[in-house]
Amino acid sequence: MNKKILEILEFDKVKDQISQNLLTSQGLVELAKLTPISDKTRIQKWFDELAEFGAIVQENGPVPLSNTADLTEILRRIELDASLASQEFAKIKKILRLVNETRRFFEQVVNVTFPVLATTLDKFVDVAYLLGLLQVIDSAGALSDTASDKLFNLRQSIKKSDSEVRKIMVEMLSKSQKYLTESIITIRQDRPVLAVRSDSKNKIPGIVHDMSASGQTFYIEPNRVVQLNNDISQKKIEEKNEVARILRELAEMIKPHIAAIRQNTWLIGQIDLINAKYRYLLATRASVPSISDHKAIKLYGARHPLIDPKTVVANDLIFDQTLDTIVITGPNTGGKTITLKTLGLAQLMAQSGLPILAETGSQVGIFTEIFADIGDEQSIAQSLSTFSSHMTNIVSVLGQVDSKTLVLFDELGAGTDPKEGAALAISILDFLKSKHAKTLATTHYPELKAYGVESEGVENASMAFDIDTFRPTYHLVQGVPGRSNALEISKRLGLDNSILEEAAGFLTEDEHDVNAMITSLEEKNQQLTESVANIRLLEKDNTLLHQDLSKALVTFNRDREKELNKARIEAQEIVKIAVDEADTILKNLQEKSLLKPHEIIEAKHQLGELAPEIVDLSKNKVLKKAKAKRGLKPGAEVLVLSYNQRGNLVRLAKDGRWEVQMGLISTKLSEDEFEPIEPEEAVKKVKTKAVKKSVTTSIKAQLDLRGTRYEEAQKMLDDYIDQALLANLHQITIVHGIGTGVIREMVREYLQRSRHVKSYEYAPQNAGGSGATIATLR
Structure with missing residues (x-):
């Protein structure tokens, strides 16, 4: 797509509006690169991703995105083996943590399928x-004391020595008040000193580090702390070297994964951009259009995105495949230019995968190029007139158009003699028609009204004008050419009738007929517009009625299946009694040797098949969803599926989960983890593994899996998580050791998969490091 059209239609200003919804640096980069394309498959993928994303957010809440830094320069420096500060590693850690949270969010999505978006998320x-490597970087961006044993010992030693120095300095401060000008410990050249009067400097032996401007005060480091401070300085140098060593090692370990980090940051940018598009869609009441196979454009209620929403006028613009050209005629200041720009901008936005400011059901085409000649193109530098500048641009456009081109011409042929300008405009439109280019042109030449009526594939249009208020309404009227209202306006303004009658006499009979025809067309168009509005209102009502009927049908089918299931259960019980009785009879017959063994088995099998199959409603996703929406409220009795225990709903939390009270135990559950129980419904409690194990508040917050086999460790972990949840533990530690890494990997996969786990990370170095994992439960 040529860059000039992006400038003419101010596409970057639309991108600026969308950028207000971005949260990450990576999203800003992706938006900056966004330009219109003509690949229909790719555009449709963008639209599908946006639609699926919207469905996910509506059902599961917002995606957990947050502000992030640009890693481009940081990653490049790692590749060049340059030194990095710990704060830069903290920026990498923040991105990786965001990647983890984003992946987990989409893995836990419920009630929505998103096959197209999944191809990106995969x-x-x-x-x-x-993330395990970067645990040594704390939330403030500093290197943790536990990053290495040496660093830990050095920092502990420095703290101890600092404490000793301060103790000595405080003691000397209290004993030497009469020799001091200030009763405080101050710092000079990174050393703690006392402010000693010049006449008492020999009373406190030590090193003079500074002197006041007046010469009355000497800043002395007492000899008692000199050696201690020397030791501290030496240890700080060793600490600095150790920090640098650790950061170099960290960079070396991260370096092989640079490509993966870049891939993840790019994907975060993609998700952030989709999120920004969706938020823009909601804020502007935009929609995702369909894509035409034949360059047809159908915009319903289209609005210009850069005009104040309070004053912008929405217009329908139907430019289907039977039309090559639409000519908007009529006087200036009626909104013709804005209509051109609205169409062009809607196409640019759609071909960039952005929602457009139009009603649902709108349609766009796909064009390889969009050209425009809009506004004052007069070039003073080239000493060209307005007409010459426009014509230079038009000549350039005509040399590039084809059947996959959209052309927007504003005031075509203006700036020269009216008759020559009109003739030139018609010839240009004929040329574009011969190329089968889609053309939307505005003009105030009356000759083009007849061209729009007489030419095949061409349609007239105009901008409505309110004759009562003398103001344009900015509403587009298709199929009706514009007409001059000069005589009518002059009459209402009080111009003498004799002048008006003489002016009317100068008009030809054809011109009178044309004005009468236009008036008739306007009346018919108004009637048609009202009819279309009524039809669309009926369609909306029908849509709502269809939704209500669909819901009622789901409810009916659910209730019917429930009643049928009751009947099947009763029938099965009857058959079971019959089978038992038949079994007794067959046993007696067998004892009497009246039947052979295989005949008895076959007879019992046939009797058993008489029992009808019971439908497992718990596995019916539609019914489950319907059940969840029946209207849960505090106090309602529910069955917690994972423990087969009854409980009562307490309150609905902000995260969408319910607080459920099961006896003395309180926990938070999502709606798919429990089922409502009718007051009279009897639920048989099945003894599950979780029930067999007595719940006790004495459960430890640590599970040791070292020395266990894979299957045994997996079972232990599963049982332990159940017990921890029932005991309402918030944080647990799982000790798996390092070894071959098999048990550690199993633990990581289990925690990542479990919906009860909010987050997890390796333990600090002084608490086991990568040999233990700390998990936070929901």
């Missing part, structure tokens, strides 16, 4: 290993 690379 490109995320697992970053658990890298």
Whole structure:
């Protein structure tokens, strides 16, 4: 797509509006690169991703995105083996954590399928290993004391020595008040000093580090702390070297994964951009259009995105495949230019995968190029007139158009003699028609009204004018050419009738007929517009009625299946009694040797098949969804599926989950983790593994899996999580050791998969490091 059209239609200003919804640096980069394309498959994929994303957010809440830094320069420096500060590693860690949270969010999505968006999400690379490495960087961006044993010992020693120095300085401060000008410990050249009067400087032996401007005060470091401070300085140098060593090692370990980090940051940018598009769609009441196979454009209630929403006028613009050209005629200041720009901008936005400001059901075409000649193109530098500038631009456009081109011409042929200008405009439109280019042109030449009526594939249009208020309404009227209202306006303004009558006499009979025809067309168009509005209102009502009927049908089918299931259960019980009785009879017959063994088995099998199959409603997703929407409220009795225990709903939390009270135990559950129980419904409690194990508040917050086999460890972990949840533990530690990494990997996969786990990370170095994992439960 040529860059000039982006400038003419101010596409970058639309991108600026969308950028207000971006949260990450990566999203800003992706938006900056966004330009219109002509690949229909790719555009449709963008639209499908946006639609699926919207459905996910509506059902599951917002995606957990947050502000992030641009890693481009940081990653490049790692590749060049340059030194990095710990704060830069913290920026990498923040991105990787965001990647983990985003992946987990989409893995836990319920009630929505998103096959197209999933193809993008599948490109995320697992970053658990890298997050484990970066645990040595704390939330403030500093290197943790536990990053190495040496660093830990050095920092502990420095703290101890600092404490000793301060103790000595405080003691000397209290004993030497009469020699001091200030009763405080101050710092000079990174050393703690006392402010000693010049006449008492020999009373406190030590090193003079500074002197006041007046010469009355000497800043002395007492000899008692000199050696201690020397030791501290030496240890700080060792600490600095150790920090640099650790950061270099960290960079070396991250370096092989640079490509994966770049991939993940790019994907975060993609998700952030989709999120920004969706938020823009909601804020502007925009919609995702369909894509035409034949360059047809159908915009319903289209609005210009850069005009104040309070004053912008929405217009329908139907430019189907039977039309090559639409000519908007009529006087200036009626909104013709805005109509051109609205169409062009809607196409640019759609071909960039952005929602357009139009009603649902709108349609766009796909064009390889969009050309425009809009506004004052006069060039003073080239000493060209307005007409010459326009014509230079038009000549350039005509040399590039084809059947996949959209052309927008404003005031075509203006700036020269009216008759020559009109003739030139008609010839240009004929040329564009011969190329089968889609053309929307505005003009005030009356000759083009006849051209629009007489030419095949061409349609007239105009901008409505309110004769009562003398104001344009900015509403587009298709199929009706514009007409001059000069005589009518002059009459209402009080111009003498004799002048008006003489002016009317100068008009030809054809011109009178044309004005009468236009008036008739306007009346018919108004009637048609009202009819279309009524039809669309009926369509909306029908849509709502269809939705209500669909819901009623789901409810009816659910209730019918429930009643049928009751009947099947009763029938099965009857058959079971019959089978038992038949079994007794067959046993007696067998004892009397009247039947052979295989005949008895076959007879019992046939009797057993008489029992009807019971439908498992718990596995019916439609019914489950319907059940969840029946209207849960505090106090309602529910059955917690994972423990087969009855409980009562307490309150609905902000995260959408319910607080459920099961006896003395309180927990938070999503709606798919429990089922409502009717007051009279009897639920048989099945003894599950979780029930067999007595719930006790004495459960430890740590599970040790070292020395266990894979299957045994997996079972232990599963049982332990159940017990921890029932005991309402918030945080647990799982000790798996390092070894071959098999048990550690199993633990990581289990925690990542479990919906009860909010987050997890390796333990600090002084608490086991990568040999233990700390998990936070929901």
